[in-house]
Structure formats: C-alpha cells, structure tokens
Amino acid sequence: MKLHIKNMVCNRCKMVVKAELEKLGLKPLLVELGEVTLAEKISPEDKEKISDNLGHFGFELLEDKKTQVAEQIKTSIINLVHYAKEPLKINLSAYLSEQLNLEYPQLSSFFSEVENQTIEKYFIAQKIEKAKEMLTYGELTLSEIAYQLNYSSVAHLSAQFKKVTGLTPSAYKSTSADSRKTLDEV
Known part of the structure; x- marks a missing residue:
C-alpha cells in the first residue's frame, strides 16, 4: 500500500x-x-x-489525487535542483511528464490549482534557494553556481535572483542576511 x-x-x-x-x-x-x-x-x-x-x-x-500529483511534482523538482549530480539535459516539462507518467498540461493544471502558482515559478524558487545556499557556503564562483543550476549565463542567474529576492547575488552574499527558507516553505 x-x-x-x-x-x-x-x-x-x-x-x-x-x-x-x-x-x-x-x-x-x-x-x-x-x-x-x-x-x-x-x-x-x-x-x-x-x-x-x-x-x-x-x-x-x-488523500486527494490532485494534491498527490502536485506533491510528486514538488518532490521531483526538489530532487532535481537539490540532489541531482548533473544538470537537466531535457526541458522541465518533458522531465516531469516522464517522471510522473502524465501529460504536462494535466500536471500543470493540477499544480496550479493546488499550489496557486505555476510549476515554472516553483522551479525558479527552488533554484534561487539552492543558489542562496551555494552563495552562503562561498565555495563556488557565481559562474560555477550558474552552470550547476543550468542557467545559460551568470547574467540570467543574477537577473532571476534579483527578481525573486530583491538583491543581486553579490549583495545577498555581502549582507549575510539569513533569508534562506526551508524547502517545504519555498
């Protein structure tokens, strides 16, 4: 069971x-x-x-099927962003469809209905939380972080980081503000 x-x-x-x-x-x-x-x-x-x-x-x-599917999507994204060793080689929609054996439009509909946000926004939020973690540890350059999180460029990561957090990655790192969230709060 x-x-x-x-x-x-x-x-x-x-x-x-x-x-x-x-x-x-x-x-x-x-x-x-x-x-x-x-x-x-x-x-x-x-x-x-x-x-x-x-x-x-x-x-x-x-208990509810839609809620279960939304939670499986979240789990797949968390695994992908926080635990995968290699960057994603296919697009997110294909990855999720493959993981959950459902068509992406259905996955997207369930997720949006249950979580009141899009899968893409959730995925970006997870990537930004991972970037915050990596910046906090200070072991990688911004370029290495962008590569590991599968961003096309440092500029793309920086723009998305600022849009989500209100700070540039450099400003975030220098403030040492503890604004990280637990994964279930993202």
Whole structure:
C-alpha cells in the first residue's frame, strides 16, 4: 500500500517518517520523498494514527489525487535542483511528464490549482534557494553556481535572483542576511 505524505523534503524527513511508522508497528518497504510503500494494507484507524503521529512533525497524509500529483511534482523538482549530480539535459516539462507518467498540461493544471502558482515559478524558487545556499557556503564562483543550476549565463542567474529576492547575488552574499527558507516553505 502506498501513502503520499506532504512536506517530506530531505533525508532526515525520510528517517523520521520511517521511525514513526515503525513505532506504530508498520513495516515500510520503501520510504521516498513524499511517498511510502507499506508491506500491508492499513485500516482507517491505523491511517488516522499515522496522520496524528506524522502531524506532530509537520507532515500530512495526502488523500486527494490532485494534491498527490502536485506533491510528486514538488518532490521531483526538489530532487532535481537539490540532489541531482548533473544538470537537466531535457526541458522541465518533458522531465516531469516522464517522471510522473502524465501529460504536462494535466500536471500543470493540477499544480496550479493546488499550489496557486505555476510549476515554472516553483522551479525558479527552488533554484534561487539552492543558489542562496551555494552563495552562503562561498565555495563556488557565481559562474560555477550558474552552470550547476543550468542557467545559460551568470547574467540570467543574477537577473532571476534579483527578481525573486530583491538583491543581486553579490549583495545577498555581502549582507549575510539569513533569508534562506526551508524547502517545504519555498
């Protein structure tokens, strides 16, 4: 049985969800960002217990198909931006369609309806959060950051960064303002 869970955005989230399910005597076969596969079907009462336990950690069970798809889109984008080793070689719409086995117009419609923003805006927001992280660590040049985030140029990254944050990347780095967001807040 599969459970879809909102706000699972990192490896620690996966560990917490797995531990909580095991505390309830359940056997998770696979715990991925946003999704858990259990060995057995669960009763409505068990589902309520799971919901209560996970709710204490800021997670939420998703029942609605559109909400599940929107969460899968978010998870795919987070994986792509924050954890992928290589830049995306195809366009985002093709990537998401391939990942979720649904046509992009349907994905876009579900996402916009549930999240009140476009997939593209969410993708850009994630890329800017990753850029903020990279700028904060100070290990890469702006040119290297632009390349890793698959921007066509430093100018493109800088323009988008300023549009989203109100600051240029250099100004952001020099202010050391802690304006980074957790991934589930983006």
